[in-house]
Structure formats: C-alpha cells, structure tokens
Amino acid sequence: MANVFIDIAAEFTGNKAFKQADSATEKLNKGVKQLAKTFGLAFGTAQVVAYGKASIKAAAADQKAQQQLALALKNVGLGRDAATSEAYIQRLQSEFGVVDDLLRPAYQTLAVATGDTAEAQRLLNLSLDIAASTGKDLGTVTAALSRAYLGNNTALSKLGVGISKADLKAKSFEEITAQLTTTFAGSATAAANTFQGSIDKLGVATANVSEIIGTGLIDALTNLGKDTSVADLAANMEKTAQYLADVIRGVGVLAAKLKDIPILGNFNVGMIPIVGSYLELLREAGKQTAMAQASDNAHLKSLQNQFAVTKKTITQNKALTKETAAQLKNKKLQQAIDKANLALNKGEEVFDMDKIQIAAALTSQAEQLGKATSSAQLLQIANDTARLNVKKSILDLEDAIAAKDEAAILKATEKLNADLKILGALSGQNVKLQDIKSILDSLKPKDLINLANLDAAIAKMMELLKLQGTKTLVPTTGTTTTQPTATAAVQGATTIAGTNLSVAALGGVVTQILPNLKEFTPDTGMISGISPNGREFNFTVNVNTGIGDPNAIAEAIENVLVEANYRGTLRGLIAV
Amino acid sequence: MPASVKGAVALRKSLRQFSPDLAKALPKEVAAALKPITKSARGYLPDQGQVLSGWLPRQMSEGRFPTYNARIVKAGIGYKTTPSKPNRKGFRSLARVFNKSAAGAIYETMGRKTPTSRFVQNQQGKYASSMKGDGKLQGRALFRAYDENNGKAREAVLAAIKGAADKLNKRATVRG
Numbered sequence A: 001m002a003n004v005f006i007d008i009a010a011e012f013t014g015n016k017a018f019k020q021a022d023s024a025t026e027k028l029n030k031g032v033k034q035l036a037k038t039f040g041l042a043f044g045t046a047q048v049v050a051y052g053k054a055s056i057k058a059a060a061a062d063q064k065a066q067q068q069l070a071l072a073l074k075n076v077g078l079g080r081d082a083a084t085s086e087a088y089i090q091r092l093q094s095e096f097g098v099v100d101d102l103l104r105p106a107y108q109t110l111a112v113a114t115g116d117t118a119e120a121q122r123l124l125n126l127s128l129d130i131a132a133s134t135g136k137d138l139g140t141v142t143a144a145l146s147r148a149y150l151g152n153n154t155a156l157s158k159l160g161v162g163i164s165k166a167d168l169k170a171k172s173f174e175e176i177t178a179q180l181t182t183t184f185a186g187s188a189t190a191a192a193n194t195f196q197g198s199i200d201k202l203g204v205a206t207a208n209v210s211e212i213i214g215t216g217l218i219d220a221l222t223n224l225g226k227d228t229s230v231a232d233l234a235a236n237m238e239k240t241a242q243y244l245a246d247v248i249r250g251v252g253v254l255a256a257k258l259k260d261i262p263i264l265g266n267f268n269v270g271m272i273p274i275v276g277s278y279l280e281l282l283r284e285a286g287k288q289t290a291m292a293q294a295s296d297n298a299h300l301k302s303l304q305n306q307f308a309v310t311k312k313t314i315t316q317n318k319a320l321t322k323e324t325a326a327q328l329k330n331k332k333l334q335q336a337i338d339k340a341n342l343a344l345n346k347g348e349e350v351f352d353m354d355k356i357q358i359a360a361a362l363t364s365q366a367e368q369l370g371k372a373t374s375s376a377q378l379l380q381i382a383n384d385t386a387r388l389n390v391k392k393s394i395l396d397l398e399d400a401i402a403a404k405d406e407a408a409i410l411k412a413t414e415k416l417n418a419d420l421k422i423l424g425a426l427s428g429q430n431v432k433l434q435d436i437k438s439i440l441d442s443l444k445p446k447d448l449i450n451l452a453n454l455d456a457a458i459a460k461m462m463e464l465l466k467l468q469g470t471k472t473l474v475p476t477t478g479t480t481t482t483q484p485t486a487t488a489a490v491q492g493a494t495t496i497a498g499t500n501l502s503v504a505a506l507g508g509v510v511t512q513i514l515p516n517l518k519e520f521t522p523d524t525g526m527i528s529g530i531s532p533n534g535r536e537f538n539f540t541v542n543v544n545t546g547i548g549d550p551n552a553i554a555e556a557i558e559n560v561l562v563e564a565n566y567r568g569t570l571r572g573l574i575a576v
Numbered sequence B: 001m002p003a004s005v006k007g008a009v010a011l012r013k014s015l016r017q018f019s020p021d022l023a024k025a026l027p028k029e030v031a032a033a034l035k036p037i038t039k040s041a042r043g044y045l046p047d048q049g050q051v052l053s054g055w056l057p058r059q060m061s062e063g064r065f066p067t068y069n070a071r072i073v074k075a076g077i078g079y080k081t082t083p084s085k086p087n088r089k090g091f092r093s094l095a096r097v098f099n100k101s102a103a104g105a106i107y108e109t110m111g112r113k114t115p116t117s118r119f120v121q122n123q124q125g126k127y128a129s130s131m132k133g134d135g136k137l138q139g140r141a142l143f144r145a146y147d148e149n150n151g152k153a154r155e156a157v158l159a160a161i162k163g164a165a166d167k168l169n170k171r172a173t174v175r176g
Helices: A016-037 A045-075 A079-096 A100-114 A117-134 A139-148 A155-158 A165-170 A173-183 A187-192 A195-224 A232-258 A275-369 A375-403 A406-427 A431-441 A450-467 A484-492 A494-504 A550-567 B008-018 B020-043 B070-075 B103-111 B118-123 B142-149 B152-173
Strands: A002-011 A518-519 A526-530 A535-542 B079-080 B091-099
Touching: A002 B008, A002 B020, A002 B142, A002 B152, A016 B142, A045 A100, A045 A195, A079 A100, A079 A117, A079 A187, A079 A195, A100 A117, A100 A139, A117 A139, A117 A173, A139 A173, A155 A165, A165 A173, A187 A195, A275 A375, A275 A518, A375 A406, A431 B020, A526 B142, B008 B020, B008 B091, B008 B152, B020 B079, B020 B091, B020 B142, B020 B152, B070 B079, B070 B103, B091 B103, B091 B142, B091 B152, B142 B152
Parallel strands: none
Antiparallel strands: A002 B091, A518 A526, A526 A535, B079 B091
C-alpha cells in the first residue's frame, strides 16, 4: 500500500490508549483522595466541623434514600420486603464495594419494573457483573435491564454485551439474562478483589462510618437544641465541634505527656484518674441514650408507620366503598330505566293487541248473535258487545287526543258517551228485550240491496218517469201477471230504453232486455220469457262480481257472452 | 519532521463555532501554501511516453505489480488541509501533501533501499528527475518538491494557523 505523504504540521492529541490510561489513573487518584478525605486525617477545628457537617448530610441523605426505597417498594406491593431489601443492599455494598447511594436507585428501578424482590435481586447481581465487566455505570445497566424486562431490548443492545440484534429479537428475556449471566459470571467479585476494589470497599466503609457518625451527631444536636430554633441547632453544632476538637487536642497533649511516664505504656482514656472515670461515665451514658433513642425511635416510627398505613387503608376502603355504592346505584337506576323502556315497548304492543282483540271480539259477538237461542244469551252478548264498544271508543278517543284532532276528539267523546250510556243501561238490568233487540239490530251489518230499498228505488224511478211524462210501464208481450214491485216497474216501461233504465236501477244486471221478456226476478237473477218461436224459456244469470260496480258486472257478462259466441252456443240478438 | 502545533484542532472547532468566515479562510490559506509543492511534484513525474514499455499498462497485465499510468499517478498527488485521525503515536496531521497512487509511490521511492536492483537499474538514467531529500523524506517527485520548497510551505501553514488564532482572540477580546 502506498504510504507516501508529508505532514507539514501536526498536533499531539494523544490516542485512545493514552486516554484510557489517563482516565484510569484519574479514577484511582480520585478514589485515594476520597479515601483520604473521608478518613479525616486533619483534626483542625474547621476540618472537624466540615466532617461533622458532611457526616450529618450523608446520614440525612442515607435516611432519605432508605425511606424512598421503602416507599417505592410499598407502592409496588413489596412493602413487606423493605427490611430484607435494605439488608441485601448493605451486604452488596460491603461485598462489592459499591456505595448504597448507587445500589438503592438501581434496586428501586428493577423492583418497580419487575414487581418481584427475588427477580430484582437476581437482575441487580447481573447488573453488577455487567457494570464491572463493561465499565458502564450501574444506573445505565440496570435501566437497560429493566427496559429489557419490559420488552424493550434497544438499551440492552447499546450496552455492547455481546448479544446480536437477531438474538435480542428472537430470544426471550430469560434466555438473554441466562446468556449474560454466563458471559459476565464473577466479574463483580473479580473487580472487588482488585486494588481498586479494595479502595472502593474502604470508601464504602468510611462512607458508612460517616453516616453513622452523622446519625449520632443529629441525635446529639437535636437533644442540645430541642427547645430552640434551627439556628440554635447550627450554633450548637459548631460549638460542639469546637469543643470536641479542643478535647481531641487536649487528649493528644495528655497522651504525649503520659507517654513520658515510663510506668504507663499503653494509653487508655479511662485510666486517667477522676477525669477518666467521668469520661467513661459520659461514654456509657451516651451509649445508653443512643440505644434508648434508637429503640424508642424505631418503635415510635414503626407505630407511626403502622398507624399511617392503617389510616390510609381505611380511607382508601371508604372511598372504594363509596365509589362501589355509587356505581351500584347507577346500575340499579339504569336497570329500572331499561325495564321501563321494555314495559313501554310491550305496552305499545299490548295497545295494538287490544285494538286487534277488540275488533276480533266484536266480530265474534256478531257471529254469536246469529247463534243465540235464548234471551239470556242475547243479554250476555249485548253486554259484551257494549263493553267492547266502550273499550273501542276509549281507544279511539286516546288516538284522537294523541293526534290533537279537535273534531275527532269531539266525535270520539260523543261516541264514548253514547256507548257508556248503553253500557250503563245494560248494567242497570233495566232493559227491555225490545231495547236489546234494537241494540243488536244496530250491530247487524246493513244489506246493500234488500226488498225495502229496492221498493224505495222503484218508487223513486216511478216518480222520475212521471216527471218525464211516462205514466206507466207497459208490458210488450204476452199475458201479464201480478209481479213484485220491481218487476212491475220494469214491465211498466213503454220503451226498451225505459225498461233498461229500470233494470239498471235494479242493479244493472242486464244491459238490454228483449221485447219477449216475460219475467225478471232481481233477487234471484232469474229471467223468464217467450222465445221468438213461441217457446217459453227460463234462465238465471249469476254474475260473480263485486256488488255495486256496474263496470265490473258488465265486463263479466260481456266475457261470458263473448266466450259463448266463440263456442257457438250463443244464439240470439244480444249485442255485445 | 512536521512542526508540532498545540491547540490547532481546538482552534478549528472554535473558528467553526464563533467565527465561520475564519474557519473557511484558514483551509484556503493552508491550501495556497501547499499547492506549489504538489504542482512541482506533478511536474517531476514522467509522462506516459517516457516510461519503459515493460511498466506501462498492457493487455493481459493482471499481474500484481502496479503499472504506470501517468494520468492516475499525477491525479494521485494532492494535499489535505483537514485534521487526520491520530496515528499510533497520538499525532494528528493538520496539513499534508501526499502521493497516493501505487505506481507514483514506486517512482517516488525506488532505489532508496535497493539501488542496484534490476528494475532500478533499468529505470535509472531514463528520467530527468533525481532523488532529493534525506532519509524517509527522500524521493523523486513529492519529496523532491518539498525539499526544494525549503520549508516555505511549512512556514506559511504555521503563519496561517497563528494568524487565524490571533484574529479569533482579537475578536474575542473586542467588546462592543
């Protein structure tokens, strides 16, 4: 490969290996510095005060982190595992040299994601291995694992843990974690056993010492400034630190002096006459107070927590019960509304059915009327019919009211009153048979053509003929006999047109009557007469058509005659 | 040996961020300083007709030894004004002239280590160009041109970088 070039100017920037080495050195340096700082090698007042402040801060932060973790676990239903989780974190930090400030958020993330303490602990162990091996921080690794647990493998692929994208897609979370466990097994332990790991462990230990001292300082300073303000508490803290520093200096001077005495080899504060005994007493008192306070605080805190939890549970239960009751009420209301709607629908159907049934009942009563044999039966039928009529009238009135038709309302009201009157009369049992008969007669369907209205029609025709100047209907052939009124009118006609007119008045059965007509009986439709050759004939015309439609009748007759003509059976002069 | 400069990469970033016109002007100034070297280097390359026929491209010449194509070789000489990636020792070049074609590199350096080889012997005396420079900077085209440039290009590049840095500092200290 050609590699001919000249660099005119260049800059030394260092390469990747240099940077890595530099970073590692910086980390180690930082760790050692941190260790030195936390050991508190200087005993000056400012240093003691600063250390005290830092300790208090660390203790407060630790307490806060513990509470947050406990709360998070409780919120995901793992409240009972809070104590074991805290113990697990303490064990991890002493074993792997990772401070609890890092472990708690990581554990919290995993616990919230998995909702299972055992699974969270398994994943945290795996995270520690991966973090130790890859150099990624624990937070990143746990976040990636928790996301992968929830189905998002993107973050896991970015960790560079040696799993291909195809594997990430194809394999389940259990298979992936099993592979990771195999790949990174023992990394955290190996890292903890290095020099850096040892320094980290010491750092953790000193951080814990700082937290413990901070807790003690908080207790002590709280006692000192219990009944005053926070400013007093701060002032007390400074004064105490100053006092402690002076005491430490004094103890140092004293120890130096005592060393000069050949009899006293090892120095013990408790061995100092008088002062030593007082100091021992003071130490014991402080120790007892710390223990008592710790137990009191723990007990009180436990009770307070229990009370708070119980109170919260009761409140939640109450709210839940209230909500459930409201839901039940709404449900009942909805059910009632549904039932009402159903009833209304049914009511409409019933309403229609009523109408249908009334009509059917009226028809049935009319049929029964023809079969009645005794007056009692007649009375019963009359009663039933009257009731049905009343019901029908009521329905009609309701319909009219619904339609807001004033005329229909008035008419229906009038009919209802009449029906009620009839029913009242029947119910009062003051009924004569004639009245009943009249009632029943009113129920009978009226005939369209009967003898009475035929007579009336003929009478009308006669009047018309008179008005036209024709006096009587004259028969054209043969002897005449006494005929019923209708045929008499026909026979009384002087012309064929007049006769036909009269016949039309009878119902329009025949359009033309021949001169040899002898007799026509409208009731039976029979016509008799004498043929042109002198022979008598009788024939009956039955027309199967609707009543009262002249066109239909004429058409039917025409059809019959045309067919007869075609068959050759028709003889005569009937023009069609 | 290239001149070592400190902060030139950072300067380029700063120029891009705070003074884009200077960021554009700096590579142009550097290029103007480098162009004479590449121009004269191309002039030292032999033309197609000058090269011995055995080294020219021919049919069925799929051998591994690179053949000489004057057009490709001349196009392979150029310059670069952007910082490179760090080399093994951690240096990033800020300005570079190069002869990147294989045949060009052969012409450039043939005879450095084996002046008595048959190939070198055949080529010797055929070309007007002779080797100039010392050590690893000895050659017939690019290295010769650089040697004959007498460091003018280097001075110009450094002056351009320094000038850009001064201008940037001047602008940064001006308060309106």
